[in-house]
Amino acid sequence: MAANPPSQEPTPAPSHLELFLGMQQVALSSFGGGLSAWSERIVVEQRRWMDEQAFLTGLTVARLLPGPNQINMAVYIGSRFHGLSGALVALAGMLLLPFSLLMLLGLAYYYLRETMVVDRLLAGVITASAGMALSMGFKIAHSYSRDPVALGIAAASFLAMDLFHVRLIPLVLVAGPLAMAWYWPRRTAQP
Amino acid sequence: MTALLAHVPHVCLSEPLGNWRHLLAVIWDFLSLSLFSLGGGNTLLNEYHHLAVDKYCWLNSRQFADIYALAEAAPGPSSMIVGLIGMGAAVHEGPLWGVLSGVSAEAAILLPSTLLMVAASLSWNRLREAPVRIAFERGLGPITLGILFAVGLKILRISDHDTPAYAMSAVVCLLMLRTRISPLWFMAVAAVLGLLGLVNR
Numbered sequence: 533m534a535a536n537p538p539s540q541e542p543t544p545a546p547s548h549l550e551l552f553l554g555m556q557q558v559a560l561s562s563f564g565g566g567l568s569a570w571s572e573r574i575v576v577e578q579r580r581w582m583d584e585q586a587f588l589t590g591l592t593v594a595r596l597l598p599g600p601n602q603i604n605m606a607v608y609i610g611s612r613f614h615g616l617s618g619a620l621v622a623l624a625g626m627l628l629l630p631f632s633l634l635m636l637l638g639l640a641y642y643y644l645r646e647t648m649v650v651d652r653l654l655a656g657v658i659t660a661s662a663g664m665a666l667s668m669g670f671k672i673a674h675s676y677s678r679d680p681v682a683l684g685i686a687a688a689s690f691l692a693m694d695l696f697h698v699r700l701i702p703l704v705l706v707a708g709p710l711a712m713a714w715y716w717p718r719r720t721a722q723p
Numbered sequence: 724m725t726a727l728l729a730h731v732p733h734v735c736l737s738e739p740l741g742n743w744r745h746l747l748a749v750i751w752d753f754l755s756l757s758l759f760s761l762g763g764g765n766t767l768l769n770e771y772h773h774l775a776v777d778k779y780c781w782l783n784s785r786q787f788a789d790i791y792a793l794a795e796a797a798p799g800p801s802s803m804i805v806g807l808i809g810m811g812a813a814v815h816e817g818p819l820w821g822v823l824s825g826v827s828a829e830a831a832i833l834l835p836s837t838l839l840m841v842a843a844s845l846s847w848n849r850l851r852e853a854p855v856r857i858a859f860e861r862g863l864g865p866i867t868l869g870i871l872f873a874v875g876l877k878i879l880r881i882s883d884h885d886t887p888a889y890a891m892s893a894v895v896c897l898l899m900l901r902t903r904i905s906p907l908w909f910m911a912v913a914a915v916l917g918l919l920g921l922v923n924r
Binding site: 559562563564565567589590593594595596597598599600601602603604607608611612615616619620623627629630631633634635637638639641642643645649652653654655656657658659660661662663664665666667668669670671672673675676679681682683684685686687688689690691692693694699700701703704707708710711712713714715716717 | 757758759760763766768770773786788790791793794795796798811814825829833837838839841844845855857860861863868869872873875876877879882883891892893894905906907910912913914915916918922923
């Protein structure tokens, strides 16, 4: 990873407007994908709002806490400088353009979905998106392959939801505390 | 397995959102789901399907598969699908109501997790080594894994109904795992196959 030389200090805290524009730049740059890489390039390398370390901490927190990862990351960046108002401004900058575009696409869909072309087009696209959805579980499965208890918990959660139609909230409220108790760090915590 | 794959049609009537008690119930459903979006939000897809298709009857399964594809193909976080669901709930009243409803749904799903994220960002140094943080991360991970498989299978079931479609999804799944090709390419190829009539619903 090409880190900045340690002599380069982060610049002073960005204003609300700079936060908004910066996150908008991130959103625009990543229109083809790779949002997290763009976010790092712009926030750490170009604008120097924070160093690599602070950015990586943000990624950790964003992945750990509930909520979409990229959106949580924007909230982390914004709240670091201006608390709640900074978070909301960063969030707005991140979402304004893509969400407006999605609303337009949505309107086009709801009004044109009966037409032949749109119907055929989507009949194709949904096979690809279904494949993408299926890959989500496989993508993270390998990190648990050496932990039979984790695989057991995963299998039980899968069966509860797929076979017995248990809803997410009760599932997490019951299985979550049990799994947390099992994995509660004993004696010395990991360094 | 085939019994599980079968889609059971049922009569479903949506209630108007103009009834404020109903509207509050809808908003509460989205607000409360927010804090349960583990693993980046994809774990919520089954719940969105349950709310939009089974509980509130805004969409049918086929439309849900469509807007999932739309949200994945469009730039920006795919969790914005909530905006499309909200739009589906009110778009029959006109485009403006559709957009307003879409924005409200997105705001409701993001608000609680955003507030929690702000709190966590500001107190992370104390949380970092806390046992509860470690137990949360290690305990909720496997649950997320199981839910993601259930979600993947659900989307697969509502999207694909014939062999070529299942084959296409399997190939895309494999390529997603084995290559770093942008998923937009898979969608473009699949769109062409759809236009040519080679894959069907």
